[in-house]
Amino acid sequence: xxxxxxxxxxxxxxxxxxxxxxxxxxxxxxxxxxxxxxxxxxxxxxxxxxxxxxxxxxxxxxxxxxxxxxxxxxxxxxxxxxxxxxxxxxxxxxxxxxxxxxxxxxxxxxxxxxxxxxxxxxxxxxxxxxxxxxxxxxxxxxxxxxxxxxxxxxxxxxxxxxxxxxxxxx
Amino acid sequence: xxxxxxxxxxxxxxxxxxxxxxxxxxxxxxxxxxxxxxxxxxxxxxxxxxxxxxxxxxxxxxxxxxxxxxxxxxxxxxxxxxxxxxxxxxxxxxxxxxxxxxxxxxxxxxxxxxxxxxxxxxxxxxxxxxxxxxxxxxxxxxxxxxxxxxxxxxxxxxxxxxxxxxxxxxxxxxxxxxxxxxxxxxxxxxxxxxxxxxxxxxxxxxxxxxxxxxxxxxxxxxxxxxxxxxxxxxxxxxxxxxxxxxxxxxxxxxxxxxxxxxxxxxxxxxxxxxxxxxxxxxxxxxxxxxxxxxx
Numbered sequence: 514x515x516x517x518x519x520x521x522x523x524x525x526x527x528x529x530x531x532x533x534x535x536x537x538x539x540x541x542x543x544x545x546x547x548x549x550x551x552x553x554x555x556x557x558x559x560x561x562x563x564x565x566x567x568x569x570x571x572x573x574x575x576x577x578x579x580x581x582x583x584x585x586x587x588x589x590x591x592x593x594x595x596x597x598x599x600x601x602x603x604x605x606x607x608x609x610x611x612x613x614x615x616x617x618x619x620x621x622x623x624x625x626x627x628x629x630x631x632x633x634x635x636x637x638x639x640x641x642x643x644x645x646x647x648x649x650x651x652x653x654x655x656x657x658x659x660x661x662x663x664x665x666x667x668x669x670x671x672x673x674x675x676x677x678x679x680x681x682x683x
Numbered sequence: 684x685x686x687x688x689x690x691x692x693x694x695x696x697x698x699x700x701x702x703x704x705x706x707x708x709x710x711x712x713x714x715x716x717x718x719x720x721x722x723x724x725x726x727x728x729x730x731x732x733x734x735x736x737x738x739x740x741x742x743x744x745x746x747x748x749x750x751x752x753x754x755x756x757x758x759x760x761x762x763x764x765x766x767x768x769x770x771x772x773x774x775x776x777x778x779x780x781x782x783x784x785x786x787x788x789x790x791x792x793x794x795x796x797x798x799x800x801x802x803x804x805x806x807x808x809x810x811x812x813x814x815x816x817x818x819x820x821x822x823x824x825x826x827x828x829x830x831x832x833x834x835x836x837x838x839x840x841x842x843x844x845x846x847x848x849x850x851x852x853x854x855x856x857x858x859x860x861x862x863x864x865x866x867x868x869x870x871x872x873x874x875x876x877x878x879x880x881x882x883x884x885x886x887x888x889x890x891x892x893x894x895x896x897x898x899x900x901x902x903x904x905x906x907x908x909x910x911x912x913x914x915x916x917x918x919x920x921x922x923x924x925x926x927x928x929x930x931x932x933x934x935x936x937x938x939x940x941x942x943x944x945x946x947x948x949x950x951x952x953x954x955x956x957x958x959x960x961x962x963x964x965x966x967x968x969x970x971x972x973x974x975x976x977x978x
Contacts, residue, residue, distance in 0.1 A: 514690050530690040532736065534728055556723070556878055561789070568789050573722045577693045577738070624789065653787040 518579040520545075521589030527576065535571035535579065536560040545586050558654035561617040561624075562586050568624030570653075587616030595623060598678065602671035608663045614656035621651055622668060626675050641672065691733045697741045705737050706825035706852060712737045714854055716760060716798030719790060720805075723877060745797070745856070754862065759797020759855040763809075764788060766796060775860070777887050780870040781812040784885075797855045800837070804908075806845040808872050808885035811905035813837040813860070814913060815887045821857040822849060832856065838913060843947055845910025865889040865899065867973055869966040873958050880907035884958040888966045895926045895974060902966075904940070904959055909949040917943060927971035937963050 514531040517524065520543055529538055539545045539562070560571040563585035590596055599619055603609040610618040625642060644665045651664050659667075694709065696702040705712070712735040713721070721727060739745055745760035748769065755773055757766060766774060767782040774782075785807060786794065799809045800820070814837040823832045840848055849855075867890040874883030888902035900921040905911040917939055924932070937960045944951060944959065951959075 514693075530688060530728075530733075531693050532691050532728060532733060534722060537728070567792065569793065570789060573719050573790075573793060575718060575722065577736070578718075621789070628788075650787045650789070653789055 514576065516576055516579050518581060519583045521584070521586055521592075527579070529576045531575070531577045533576045535562070535564075535569075535574040535576070535584070538576060538579075539571060539584075539586060545588060556655065558621075559614055559617045559656070561620045561654070563590065563620060563624070566627070568620050587620060590620060590623065594678075595626070595675075598626070598671045598674035599623065599667075601674055602667045605670045606663060606666045608659060608667070611656060611658035614654050614658060617654050618651060618656070618659070621653060622671060625650055625668060626671055629672055629675065642668070688729045688731065689733050692735045694735065694737045695741050696737065696739075699742065699744060702737070702739070702742060702854075703825050703827050703830055706854075707827040709735045709737065710852070711735065714739060714801075716740075716801070717762065717793045717795040718798075719786075719794040720798060720802045739797070739854070754859050756857050756859045757796060758857060759800075760795050762792055763794045763796060763799065764791035767791065773862070775816055775863075775865075775868065777812050777868040777870040777889060778809075778816060778860070781808050781872075781885075781887065784870070784872045785809060796858055800840065800855060800858075801847060801849065803847050805876060805880060806841070806905055806907055806909075806911055807876055808870075808887070808905050810837060810841065810845075811885060811903035811911040812870065812887040813858070814911060815889055815901050815903045816860055817863070817901075818858060818860040820855055821859070822853045823856045824850070825852050825854060834859075838911075841910060843910055843912075844949060845906070845908070866891045867970050869969060871962050871965065873962060876907040881952055882954050882958075883907050884955050884962060886959070886962045886966060888963075888970075890921075890970055892926055892974060895978070897922050897924050897926060902963075904944065904963075906949065906951060906955060909944075909951050909955070912944055912947065912949070914940065914943045926974035928967050933964050933967045936967065 514529060516527045516529065525543065527538060527542055529542055561568050562571045564574065565583050599622055625647065629641065647665050647668045648661045694705040694712065696705050715736045715738045739760055745758040747758045748761055749756040750773060763782050763785055767779055771779060782791065785791065799807050818837045819834045820837055820840060821832055821834050824830055842848060869888040872885035876883045885905045886902065890897060891899040900918050903911050903913045917936065921936065940963055941956055941960055
């Protein structure tokens with residue numbers, strides 16, 4: 514099956530089986546160097562990517578859903594200005610995820626940061642998220658390298674930087 | 684590595700008529716809702732027997748949320764996150780809790796209510812909760828030209844052991860839930876059905892009472908591999924009882940429940956049995972607490 518999509522901003526033509534999971538496509542067909550998640554059952558949470566600006570588990574996305582989709586892997590995300598908020602938050606908290614889950618946890622943090630103050634979100638349209646919500650959302654990634662307190666600290670710090678960025682833009 | 688593996692054809696019907704036509708022509712095709720369950724199976728890819736796929740995501744009727752004075756009707760392709768976001772005034776409390784318990788927002792945005800109800804070999808807590816809430820499901824037969832619809836209570840979608848009773852050519856087209864208000868509702872899930880199904884247990888319980896006398900009492904115990912269990916005799920036993928339950932009554936009802944589950948020949952581990960007993964007792968204690976606080 515021929516599928517055209519955008520991976521990290523680059524138009525990419527894929528020739529893959531229509532039901533091939535996105536994580537395998539990224540590893541085998543696109544050869545994304547930093548992408549290495551082979552669980553294929555949504556249980557490790559190490560394969561998070563952004564699809565049309567929403568975080569998704571790439572092992573649960575089949576190839577046929579990729580038509581014209583914009584996929585951002587962690588490599589692509591690092592080139593955006595949003596990455597600096599989380600980079601500084603990791604420095605402030607003096608802790609960061611282990612190398613195995615670093616890309617995935619970072620993208621989950623990013624997806625949470627995007628929900629703050631988003632009026633269309635319904636559930637969490639407050640200017641901040643509850644600690645419980647942050648911990649629960651990050652539990653998607655089963656790596657236990659960071660404890661709950663550190664996760665909340667990193668998120669709150671990144672959220673402050675993100676708010677300041679929005680104020681400056683406005 | 685993937686030699687000899689066929690790339691399945693993808694059919695994306697845009698109307699009900701297209702769906703019926705595709706379903707009639709490709710009888711072995713798999714209906715694809717959110718894909719979270721199908722893709723989380725270990726044997727999903729690569730596999731030699733890959734069937735064609737009928738994706739349901741482009742049918743507008745399936746994504747519709749409709750509210751009337753009496754009930755809320757949702758299409759099967761409404762995501763769990765959309766359902767959870769509708770609002771506490773509309774979606775009953777235990778359902779909201781169940782939806783939040785089913786997965787993180789990233790998973791809920793992809794999983795759909797129709798898909799969650801139709802998982803073939805694993806029962807998720809949502810089935811039990813919808814059964815307790817007296818939800819009805821519309822099933823449509825996709826055999827052209829006979830496309831009949833029928834409404835069934837959620838409990839009738841599965842047999843006692845939790846096996847799905849939907850025919851191969853049937854799809855869920857609507858889920859209808861009423862706005863009945865219960866005085867007490869309780870939902871608790873222990874474990875994760877997708878990760879440790881042998882240990883997971885969930886309980887949904889709703890109860891109404893009038894001047895401390897129970898007028899309505901419904902509950903459902905869901906075991907991922909053991910189906911879901913509603914026991915009308917226990918519900919009848921609780922109805923008419925004066926609140927609060929005494930400690931002896933709670934122990935007795937919990938014991939009757941465990942015996943009833945054992946008598947169904949369901950595969951239930953010792954841990955699950957203990958969890959069912961304790962969660963059920965916890966629910967009854969909370970019911971006591973609430974009823975006493977309202978006096």
